[in-house]
């Protein structure tokens with residue numbers, strides 16, 4: 001029988017034990033601690049976009065849902081990252097964004113398109129005021145002109161979410 005060199009055996013043993021550790025269900029996973037910027041990027045920014053697209057299309061049920069999601073995201077961020085540069089994040093949100101979110105909710109509840117447009121503009125301005133106030137004036141949020149979410153119907157129009165115009169009639173041959 002051919003004997004493997006000791007080093008090769010050791011490497012094999014290490015590789016297989018690592019594989020077992022990785023594959024084991026319930027094995028401790030390293031914690032991922034999202035930064036404030038991460039949370040803004042994946043919990044706030046997409047919801048701000050979706051809310052803008054849905055509101056412009058006057059898709060009130062969805063806008064109501066997403067406005068609540070955005071508000072809750074701010075609450076969760078405040079719990080995950082309680083302070084930023086020694087300032088309490090929940091207090092910052094309460095003064096910086098909650099008043100314009102309240103206006104937005106009222107507009108959605110009243111199904112008032114004009115009020116929505118004004119409130120959404122004020123929410124977007126609040127995002128930017130906070131960025132500027134915290135030395136991030138170069139993070140400029142604007143109202144989305146199109147949805148980047150090709151797989152989601154945000155306008156409440158047709159079920160397909162594709163063009164809202166009438167589909168072309170199939171030509172009868």
Ligand code: HEC
Pocket residue numbers: 036037038040041044045048084092093096097123124126127128130131134136139141
């Ligand atoms: C309480 C203040 C505050 C409010 C309100 C706020 N932000 Fe932020 N945001 C920040 C700070 C501070 C950063 C930078 C975090 C860092 O990188 O340390 C940031 C970062 C971001 C980023 C990351 C930028 C990038 O390109 O990586 C995005 C996107 C963002 N914010 C979107 C928004 C949107 C959209 C809103 C409004 C709906 C909003 N923010 C409201 C404080 C705020």
